[in-house]
Amino acid sequence: MAISDIKEYTHLTPEDVEELGRELDAIRADIEESRGERDARYIRRAIQLQRGLAAAGRITLFGSKNKVAWTVGTGLLALAKIIENMELGHNITHGQWDWMNDPEIHSTEWEWDTTSPTVHWKKSHNFIHHKYTNIVGLDDDIGYGIMRLTRDQRWERWMIGNPVYNFLLGTLFEWGVAAHGLETTKFRKGEKSKGEVLKDLKIIGKKVGKQVGKDYIVFPALTGRAWKHTLGANAVANLIRNYWSYMVIFCGHFPDGAEKFTQEEYETETPAEWYLRQMLGSANFNAGPLMAFMSGNLCYQIEHHLFPDLPSNRYAEIGERVRALCEKYDLPYTTGPLLRQYSQSFWTIAKLALPNRFLKGTADDAPETHSELKFRIRDGVRETFGVDPATGKRRGLRTAMRELQMA
Amino acid sequence: MALKLRDFTRWSEAPAKHVETASTPKINILRGLAARATTPLLPDDYLKLLNPLWSARELRGEILDVRKETEDSATVTIKPGWGFSGDYQPGQYVGIGLRIDGRWHWRSYSLTSIPRRDKKLISITVKATPEGFLSTHLVNGVKSGTIVRLAAPKGDFALPDPPPPKLLLVTAGSGITPVMAMLRSLKQRGQQPDVVHIHSAPSTQDVIFHDELRQLGEDGGDYRLHLQLTDDMGHLDFEAELDGLVADWKDRPTWACGPPAMLDTIEQVWKDAGVSEDHLHMERFVIARTDKGGEGGTVTFALSDKTVEVDGATSLLEAGEQVGIQMPFGCRMGICQTCVLPLESGHIRDFRNGTEHGEGDRIQTCISAASGDCTLNI
Numbered sequence: 070m071a072i073s074d075i076k077e078y079t080h081l082t083p084e085d086v087e088e089l090g091r092e093l094d095a096i097r098a099d100i101e102e103s104r105g106e107r108d109a110r111y112i113r114r115a116i117q118l119q120r121g122l123a124a125a126g127r128i129t130l131f132g133s134k135n136k137v138a139w140t141v142g143t144g145l146l147a148l149a150k151i152i153e154n155m156e157l158g159h160n161i162t163h164g165q166w167d168w169m170n171d172p173e174i175h176s177t178e179w180e181w182d183t184t185s186p187t188v189h190w191k192k193s194h195n196f197i198h199h200k201y202t203n204i205v206g207l208d209d210d211i212g213y214g215i216m217r218l219t220r221d222q223r224w225e226r227w228m229i230g231n232p233v234y235n236f237l238l239g240t241l242f243e244w245g246v247a248a249h250g251l252e253t254t255k256f257r258k259g260e261k262s263k264g265e266v267l268k269d270l271k272i273i274g275k276k277v278g279k280q281v282g283k284d285y286i287v288f289p290a291l292t293g294r295a296w297k298h299t300l301g302a303n304a305v306a307n308l309i310r311n312y313w314s315y316m317v318i319f320c321g322h323f324p325d326g327a328e329k330f331t332q333e334e335y336e337t338e339t340p341a342e343w344y345l346r347q348m349l350g351s352a353n354f355n356a357g358p359l360m361a362f363m364s365g366n367l368c369y370q371i372e373h374h375l376f377p378d379l380p381s382n383r384y385a386e387i388g389e390r391v392r393a394l395c396e397k398y399d400l401p402y403t404t405g406p407l408l409r410q411y412s413q414s415f416w417t418i419a420k421l422a423l424p425n426r427f428l429k430g431t432a433d434d435a436p437e438t439h440s441e442l443k444f445r446i447r448d449g450v451r452e453t454f455g456v457d458p459a460t461g462k463r464r465g466l467r468t469a470m471r472e473l474q475m476a
Numbered sequence: 477m478a479l480k481l482r483d484f485t486r487w488s489e490a491p492a493k494h495v496e497t498a499s500t501p502k503i504n505i506l507r508g509l510a511a512r513a514t515t516p517l518l519p520d521d522y523l524k525l526l527n528p529l530w531s532a533r534e535l536r537g538e539i540l541d542v543r544k545e546t547e548d549s550a551t552v553t554i555k556p557g558w559g560f561s562g563d564y565q566p567g568q569y570v571g572i573g574l575r576i577d578g579r580w581h582w583r584s585y586s587l588t589s590i591p592r593r594d595k596k597l598i599s600i601t602v603k604a605t606p607e608g609f610l611s612t613h614l615v616n617g618v619k620s621g622t623i624v625r626l627a628a629p630k631g632d633f634a635l636p637d638p639p640p641p642k643l644l645l646v647t648a649g650s651g652i653t654p655v656m657a658m659l660r661s662l663k664q665r666g667q668q669p670d671v672v673h674i675h676s677a678p679s680t681q682d683v684i685f686h687d688e689l690r691q692l693g694e695d696g697g698d699y700r701l702h703l704q705l706t707d708d709m710g711h712l713d714f715e716a717e718l719d720g721l722v723a724d725w726k727d728r729p730t731w732a733c734g735p736p737a738m739l740d741t742i743e744q745v746w747k748d749a750g751v752s753e754d755h756l757h758m759e760r761f762v763i764a765r766t767d768k769g770g771e772g773g774t775v776t777f778a779l780s781d782k783t784v785e786v787d788g789a790t791s792l793l794e795a796g797e798q799v800g801i802q803m804p805f806g807c808r809m810g811i812c813q814t815c816v817l818p819l820e821s822g823h824i825r826d827f828r829n830g831t832e833h834g835e836g837d838r839i840q841t842c843i844s845a846a847s848g849d850c851t852l853n854i
Contacts, residue, residue: 101829109578120522127513164813170580170837172534172625173521176813177838180516195812279491279515287513377811 070432070440071205071221071329072349075342078328078441079349079400080455080465089398090341093375096390100379104168111382112166112174115156115362123149126306127288133298146306148363151313153182155365156381162187163195164378183243186276189250189269199377203322203350204330210322211329213238213245214254217421219329219438220431224424231422235415242311247273313363316411320354321370323414325436326403327352347374348391353404360407361385371402399465444469492518495532496559496628507532520558528623532559535626540597542618545684549603549650550615551588555596556626562592564629566661567654567731567759570600571627571836576613580625582836583610586654586733586759587629590664601684603650633731633759635661639669640729644722646742648676648704648734652684654759655733659692659699668697672722676704676712676734711738714745726751733759773846777801778820778853786846792817792824793841801854803841810843817841822850 072078076086126145132138158181160166166174180187193209201207205221212218216235217228238245251269255261284303289296321327328349338346348371356368361384367373369384372391379387395402404410417437420428428435433442456463491511492504495518510519520531529538537554544550554572556562564570569584585600604615635658645655652675662669677683683703692699702721704712712718718725726749732742739758746756772787775795786795793815796803806814810828821835824844832847833839841852 098829101831104578106578109575117525120517120525124522162813163811164816164840167813167816167838169578170582171575172838175838177816182516191812191814192806196806196814199811200807200809279512283513283515291513378813 070442071219071331071334071438072440073331073333074441075330075334075338075345075349078439078444078466079345079398080444080469081345081398082455085398086339086341086345089394090339090344092394093341093344093391096387097376097379100376100383100387101168104380104383108380108382109166109169109171112157112161112169112380115152116174119149119152119157122146122152130288130299130302131292131295133292133302134295139298139302143302143305143309146303147309150182150306150310151363152365154310154314155317155367156362157365158182158187159365159367160381162191165380167378168380182280183246184273184277184280185243185247185250186272188272190246193249193252195377199374201335202347202374203328204332204335204346206332207335209249209252209254213249214257215245216418218323218417220421220425220428220435221329221331221438222421224421229422232415232419235418239312239315240308242315243307247277316407317364317367319414320407320410321351321367323417323437324352324354324403324405324410325413325417326401327437329438344375347371348395348400348402350374351403352410353388353402354407354410355404356407368407371404395467397463399463399467401467401470443473491515495520496535496561497532498556498559498561529555529557531557535560535628537598537624537626539618539620539622539624541620542614544615545601546603546682546686548615548682549601549684551599551601552614552618553589553597553599554624554626556598560598560626561628562596562598564591565634566591566657567634568629568631568657569633569654569759570598570629571625572600572610572614573625573627573836574610574613574618574622576610581610582625582627583608584627586657588653588656588660590657590660593664601650601653601656603684631759633733633757634658635731637665639667642670642724642728643672644725644728644730645671645673645675646730646732646734646738647673648738649682650684651732651734651738651759651761653733655731656685656688658731659689663692663695663697670698672700672702672725672728674702674704674712674721676706676738678707679705714741718745729755729757731757731759733761736760771847773822773848773850775846776849776851778851780854788825788845788847790845791827791842792839792844792846792850792852795846796841796852796854803854805842808842810840813840815841818853820851820853823847824850 076083122145126142126149129138129142129145133142158179161174161179162176162181164176167176172178198208198210203211205211205219212222215238216231217224250273251266252261256266284307285300288303289300292299330346330350351370351374353371354368356364361368366381366384369388372384372387375391376387392402413436430436432438433440485505489504489508492507495504495507497503507519514522518533520533524531529536535557537556537560539552540555541553542550564587567586569586571582571584573580573582585602587598588601589597589599602611602614604612633654639662647655675683675689680686683689689701693701722728732739739760743756743758772790774783774785775792776783777796777799780801782799782801784795784799793803793805793808804815806812816838819833819835819837819839823832823834824839825832825847827843827845
């Protein structure tokens, strides 16, 4: 049934949680105060690099009849699209760079290079997903209305196609994100009228027209007799970007250890508990500087969810402090190699095609979702937790999980 | 056929229709067509990588030269980039955005250049004030070659063309700057109205454009300058001394610019003398800034033409909703950026960290309270 009492689940007292909240606020304040020219230069250079790559890719593809030019051009273009969507579009739209007061690098002005209109994305992602992160029934990103991602969601017959939908979503990711803006789950529940959906569809249509026009009409036409090759190259570049963004996003909330929550939990939530839910609901993956950049620093998904509007180039340093806090409060910090994180996500998707009666774990104790009941079931475990007066060391959630695993 | 051509033109420039153009509107047809290949960006966004002035998405300029006028003032000469129109009026001001430690800071300064002249360059003259972060930076710290942002010139404080036959100019300190643009333009156009100019400054060394003003007096035109050097002479007592300086001041359309106290006095004296209001033109540089911070105030919603009085605990988002404005909103907790609006004037304070924002900043209304009177553009 997912987590309803986050304090009980994390083995923390209300005072502990408030203290943790204050420590996270302090991280935010430190970063906000130290933002300056160094950070501004980072984003300006990222933009220059991205535009340089895009221009180089497009120009190279004028020779797309040549195999080498085709490959190089496609690669450059795919790189440019990935950087634009991840490090630039996603992060700038989050307001990470609004502090610069630069109208050209601002959440209100940026339109990203994908079929989803930024105005929809701000609602479905910045607002709904980041506010209601991993609350079953409130956060549409748990399965996007087309998949079952946790056994807290009731099984329906169409979900048998879970792995197929997953494959299609990865392939058509850009289109999936655009369609997500229609909020079809709300429409199905009757919370959104047909008129409103049509209005949104029109906004999407306009953006799609521009995007499709550029990649599949204008540039092929400009390259003249090589038009077929250019068209193919653009399609492949879009496809590479689709798979990569899909993979990064899926590794953010669906690997084992990224917890799910009930609406009951949300109703009584304090700001400090909101932080805690973000920490438990997100997962990182290991990345060096290059991978971090290509993922838009979303390899630091936990940090991003704690501070969605702090500049992405600072997530690595924030991560060190968040890890230290996890250590202090004995909380899990979910991370691992990209492929392991992804295969965990994939395995969850595959399994959940089946109804719960075929599954081993319960909604209180399964790889993709836990609840405080998991600890209550086994009598007495909880009594041994808290700060050990003798050693001063805290025994909390992480220790409890380890002990249960060994038991 | 003609109609079809017009349709085609309109379609072509559609993606660029909001871009300001200095030269010919036709350039936006070209820009719009090219934008079909650069969408969601404009071609300018790529071209500015080659030359920072080759973009009209936002007006920009390059600082060519910073020349000291007095100990604490300097004239900054700027070469505007694409899209900046030189078609302003003498007396108007221009918004200047300067990047300091990664942030863009905006202030307005009177143009001291002559419209459509000066090789299309513009200039502003800035006096460094102790509390003026940006002015100090402009006078002492800006290198030539620096790229600045510009906002199109505006302001009602301008001299009509042709000018009235007799006029009075009253200035103090850096209040000379818009009036200097007027005087230079008159000279440039060869117009010689009867001008009386009263200017106050602490001492001769502090008079910006001192030599040029003297020269104007010697040129033999109908220009008379009275310098009020306040270190020795004290402040001008308008009520008692004005009649002696300019006997016919009530008949002269007047342009006045200087510190708020002086302008308040002038306003009162002119009113008491029963001079018609449209005879007196004033430019106030200083917007009263509260040092209280987040104490509330009157919020004006410029486009909706509504105002509301709020306390320091009410967010601007709630303030707008109170008076029935469809404010954009999302998370209402400061994370989604849906509610961001430009702050037209005044100051606001961010609840969460106490940061104060001023004119020209874009602010999140859901986590901001008024710091004195402010205006939002919605």
